[in-house]
Amino acid sequence: MNSTAVARIDRLLYTPEEAAEVLSFGRSTVYELMATGELKFVKRGRSRRIKRCHLEEFVNALEAQSC
Template sequence: MSTTTAPIPRILYRPEEAATALSLGRSTIYELMADGALRFVKCGRSRRIHHSELERFAASLTNQSH
């Protein structure tokens, strides 16, 4: 019998992962970060985007279409 563990939910995303999650290009994510439209945190030299920020950004896109 094998035991499987539940996957740990992701909290922080690399810009490339955020691009995949939002179905956007990597350069678009970096532009959104530079413009302040997509907030991020710095971890050393790396940038990470919190999953709630991705949800907030996606929700703002649907709000703009109304």
Template sequence: MSPVIAAPIDRLLYKPEEAAEALAVGRSTVYELMAEGALTYIKLGRIRRIRRADLETYVKNLAPCPADLSTPRGAPSIPLGAPPAWRNT
């Protein structure tokens, strides 16, 4: 007989570490987003929690990166601030 696996609980509040996992970013990134005001959180005494709805809103408001049409596909890009030897003259 195989073990029964319970369905994950659909949380209403996430710890910053759990929010980081849900967003696939680091814990420090979540704390930076909260400090910048980009990710809304609530305080319960001394702890911070992030509402599921606020995570969803944050993701919904992320702007997709535009395609870089200035560099032909497959062509090497020159890093910004690269030494002159990297630049095409």
């Protein structure tokens, strides 16, 4: 392995902005989905984070709706 290679770290938590980028949605859309409960999140103090598994659940639910 090359000494300059950076190990990829799989994220467990995403900020709403990072989740928007992953989903290819706008930031406002992600906040709306969180507010309506369509996208689950965890809150610690004033910070909101979205678990990777909740992003996957949301996408899988979209697939089910489109069929």
